[in-house]
Amino acid sequence: MMKKxxxxxxxxxxxxxxxxxxxxxxxxTVSVSLPENASEAEKFAKEELETFLAKIxxxxxxxxxxxxxxxxxxxxxxxxxxxxxxxxxKSPNDAFYLYSPSAxxxxxxxxxxxxxxxGVHALLEKLGVRFFYPGELGEEIPEKDFLSLPEPDEFQAxxxxxxxxxxxxxxxxxxxTFVWMARNKMQVTGGRDWQLPKLRTKEAKQRFRDxxxxxxxxxxxxxxxxxxxxxxxxxxxxYFVLKEGKRVCEGRVERxxxxxxxxxxxxxxxxxxxxxxxxxxxxxxxxxxSDAFCQCEKCREMGTxxxxxxxxxxxxxFNKGVLxxxxxxxxxxxxxxxxxxxxxxAPEAPEVKYDYKNAVLLYASHQRCNAHAFTVKNVxxxxxxxxxxxxxxxxxxxxxxxxxxxxxxxxxxxxxxxAEDFPLFxxxxxxxxxxxxxxxxxxxxxxxxxxDKARSNWQGHYMSAKMLWNSSxxxxxxxxxxxxxxxxxxxxxxxxxxxxxxxxxxxxxGHSAIGGMDRAAYCLLTPGAEEKLQAYLEEALKTADTEKAxxxxxQDRAFLEKYWKTGAEKLRKRLSSAKEILPEYNDxxxxxxxxxxxxxxxxxxxxxxxxxxEQKDAAEKTFLxxxxxxxxxxxxxxxxxxxxxxxxxxxxxxxxxxxxxxDSIELQIVPPxxxxxxxxxxxxxxxxxxxxxxxxxxxxxKWDSQAEVKVLEKDKTWNYEIRIPFASLxxxxxxxxxxxxxxxxxxxxxxxxxSEWTSIDGLRPYQPxxxxxMVFGKDLIRNGNFAVMGESKIDGKKVPFPQFWSLAGSKSYxxxxxATGNQVWTSGNFNCGFGVPKGLESGKNxxxxxxxxxxxxxxxxxxxxxxxxxxxxxxxxSSPRYKLTDKFEDYTFTFPCLPAESYVVLWIYGxxxxxxxxxxxx
Numbered sequence: 001m002m003k004k005x006x007x008x009x010x011x012x013x014x015x016x017x018x019x020x021x022x023x024x025x026x027x028x029t030v031s032v033s034l035p036e037n038a039s040e041a042e043k044f045a046k047e048e049l050e051t052f053l054a055k056i057x058x059x060x061x062x063x064x065x066x067x068x069x070x071x072x073x074x075x076x077x078x079x080x081x082x083x084x085x086x087x088x089x090k091s092p093n094d095a096f097y098l099y100s101p102s103a104x105x106x107x108x109x110x111x112x113x114x115x116x117x118x119g120v121h122a123l124l125e126k127l128g129v130r131f132f133y134p135g136e137l138g139e140e141i142p143e144k145d146f147l148s149l150p151e152p153d154e155f156q157a158x159x160x161x162x163x164x165x166x167x168x169x170x171x172x173x174x175x176x177t178f179v180w181m182a183r184n185k186m187q188v189t190g191g192r193d194w195q196l197p198k199l200r201t202k203e204a205k206q207r208f209r210d211x212x213x214x215x216x217x218x219x220x221x222x223x224x225x226x227x228x229x230x231x232x233x234x235x236x237x238x239y240f241v242l243k244e245g246k247r248v249c250e251g252r253v254e255r256x257x258x259x260x261x262x263x264x265x266x267x268x269x270x271x272x273x274x275x276x277x278x279x280x281x282x283x284x285x286x287x288x289x290s291d292a293f294c295q296c297e298k299c300r301e302m303g304t305x306x307x308x309x310x311x312x313x314x315x316x317x318f319n320k321g322v323l324x325x326x327x328x329x330x331x332x333x334x335x336x337x338x339x340x341x342x343x344x345x346a347p348e349a350p351e352v353k354y355d356y357k358n359a360v361l362l363y364a365s366h367q368r369c370n371a372h373a374f375t376v377k378n379v380x381x382x383x384x385x386x387x388x389x390x391x392x393x394x395x396x397x398x399x400x401x402x403x404x405x406x407x408x409x410x411x412x413x414x415x416x417x418x419a420e421d422f423p424l425f426x427x428x429x430x431x432x433x434x435x436x437x438x439x440x441x442x443x444x445x446x447x448x449x450x451x452d453k454a455r456s457n458w459q460g461h462y463m464s465a466k467m468l469w470n471s472s473x474x475x476x477x478x479x480x481x482x483x484x485x486x487x488x489x490x491x492x493x494x495x496x497x498x499x500x501x502x503x504x505x506x507x508x509x510g511h512s513a514i515g516g517m518d519r520a521a522y523c524l525l526t527p528g529a530e531e532k533l534q535a536y537l538e539e540a541l542k543t544a545d546t547e548k549a550x551x552x553x554x555q556d557r558a559f560l561e562k563y564w565k566t567g568a569e570k571l572r573k574r575l576s577s578a579k580e581i582l583p584e585y586n587d588x589x590x591x592x593x594x595x596x597x598x599x600x601x602x603x604x605x606x607x608x609x610x611x612x613x614e615q616k617d618a619a620e621k622t623f624l625x626x627x628x629x630x631x632x633x634x635x636x637x638x639x640x641x642x643x644x645x646x647x648x649x650x651x652x653x654x655x656x657x658x659x660x661x662x663d664s665i666e667l668q669i670v671p672p673x674x675x676x677x678x679x680x681x682x683x684x685x686x687x688x689x690x691x692x693x694x695x696x697x698x699x700x701x702k703w704d705s706q707a708e709v710k711v712l713e714k715d716k717t718w719n720y721e722i723r724i725p726f727a728s729l730x731x732x733x734x735x736x737x738x739x740x741x742x743x744x745x746x747x748x749x750x751x752x753x754x755s756e757w758t759s760i761d762g763l764r765p766y767q768p769x770x771x772x773x774m775v776f777g778k779d780l781i782r783n784g785n786f787a788v789m790g791e792s793k794i795d796g797k798k799v800p801f802p803q804f805w806s807l808a809g810s811k812s813y814x815x816x817x818x819a820t821g822n823q824v825w826t827s828g829n830f831n832c833g834f835g836v837p838k839g840l841e842s843g844k845n846x847x848x849x850x851x852x853x854x855x856x857x858x859x860x861x862x863x864x865x866x867x868x869x870x871x872x873x874x875x876x877x878s879s880p881r882y883k884l885t886d887k888f889e890d891y892t893f894t895f896p897c898l899p900a901e902s903y904v905v906l907w908i909y910g911x912x913x914x915x916x917x918x919x920x921x922x
Contacts, residue, residue, distance in 0.1 A: 021100040023148065041211055042071055048117065052141065067104040068106075072107075095155065095158065097109045097119070098122065098153070121183050158468065159467075159471045160469075169446070171438065175208070188212040188213065215280065216273075217282070218273035218282060228240075242294050263321060282333055315343035353395070354396075363398060366403055372511065373420040382839045392429075399434070459479070486552060489549075526606065530564075541554075583776055585600075587629070592722070596638070610744060611759075612758055632726060638719055663685050664685070665682070665745075666744070678693075709723075737916065741768075769888075778920065780920070785822070786916070789815075801813075802822065805831070826914075831906060842897075844922065847920050849919070861878045861906075
């Protein structure tokens, strides 16, 4: 009877069943037998099986039971049953078979020697062994005195033909990570001599590689340095690149692709490697720098199709010609051709097709967002998926090379994106997947915490290994079982902990990509988030039943501190110094119930800058979040009441009563273009509302805000939730910034000071021009109110200057401090740049708003382009001259978005004083 093996599910036998195979019984064990002339991988498989059987049973493998386990492959085990041999030989991918024809024989057969090792670890997994990550803390080995398998007859084949991690960086311990990969049925690549310092001899290093089935490869980033070394430059400068009219060989450069001798040497380099080892993989890749390629006339011609030059045309035309000659002699060679960085797009030249038998086009997804699935349904990844799929008719098979580790986010639940990605990849006929990582253990002087980073994301690595083998796994069941084993009795609390961690990560703004933002830093900005996570950890520590489980929980706490809390503290400081309010758009429904449990409140940025008039920290913390939709403005305030001496003062019960005398919060909302009018709303802890329309310090209480309000007390905190229709405010969100102010009155503090009044920046009420600006929509301008000061080199000296901004032309400038940032006076060309959001819809426009004053005129210029390396399709735009006045006014410059553009540089000309700059897309 054929039984399906579900990965990640431990199956134990507690009684001898018909045709069961006993491994350990009454202190006796089976024997483990190798075929004659066994390979190093088969020997290592035997060693692994005997080692872990002994650890589980506490009985050395002694062969006193009648049963025997026979390891081997169709090539090495001649007595292999016909059905096992046939099944393995027909499998196109890695495969193994566990088969017991009788109660005293169990075959663990692999398609090749490394697959025997995979079969051994599938058996150990059935017995409860887990390798979550390398090292004792990441291993789970149960203790049992009776081990038996019911009716073993199981065949497994990998879903992905090629499955690996590229273990990068430097480390004192690569070995443990390589072994962990093999134990989780991943193919091991690398294992270079310098990565194996603990193995002293070349023979020992080679034995280790052979024991894991590590294959050889040729090519790579530095193929040119090996095929055409720099030593040849003296006699043959024509082999090297022409840069700025001169042949050079320094730096990260390629060779002159149009030179026939370069092609011949490249062909001979690959052929030589394949003659030495016909099973070696060819890796076609070059450097990623746009100036790494030759600029000579013939190379430019090689890179041109129908009048358009591209690095893709040059790179892929050259390598297509090289491979055509190499594969004439070695038609069965496996070839991995990288679509990498600036030669990642499919070339325009239609003749470039890698239509070889064993060719794989490996798409390098450098700029993909790792926080969202790799699908056209996600705007952030849409263009990359479409770009990759354009390769489908150029190569019979393709793969994906991710760069998850290189993104600046650690201790984040990447496993759930992986769980979504892999079934999608299989539908796209992806046969190869690999990602970069660093060693889980060991020390690097360049990055002492590198291994720590890998362990912080161990769930993602573990999920990858499991779903590469079986992409139809249920990821929820896999992680449920994983946490049950990993945390033991503390599992219920830790499941809640990780579920909330995922909720915070999913709700965080932005993306996760190479060179991108630290998205994880936003996860603890939600009021109470850290306290809630710490409470789950405390609950888990109290219920943990083993020292190992406690160590694992404490490791989680250390990761939370290092990768979330530290980043959150830096981000709070930066956002506080930025002095701006950025409402979060809400595309769902907000129920005004004071609970703040909608996803939008997790995503919304939190402002915590309430201080006294004297600029002293508030006794009680207050947190403000703002959201909006097409019709309403939403306010969430968490007002802590943790130092209360008595009950709050709450006497006003009538609308427009003396609410300001109670414990309360006050909002002053300033829409643009209302000739100085603004709106004042006060709410006490009873939910009583005072509202008025104001001009200067005059109030019209006939105005009705139509506000819906709910105030809820929880955990010694008053939670205010308010909905205000834009219709009542007489304005709707547009390109022009609004302003918003929050104040709070506390009446029940512990003596001697029993009351306190605080506000944003300590500002008094009725100063609408001084309140913080509030930009609806994503503001593309960083530090548009110049509040964050950095350094800039002006007239040869480093001086304090607004971060992300610089001067050109005249160097005359003055920084004018204000309560909500800085103003900048300059007669020079004031400039900054911003990246274009991915996946822009056609028909959208940039709305650039500059609030400025001055005696003369001001004009605006932009420079934008497509691509990263190289930059292409440049666009320059300019505005008419604006006549400035002696009062601050808003000046708007609107220009169309081009979805393919990647970056915009903004210049502001003229003698002017600028208060703030914003740019949104509408």
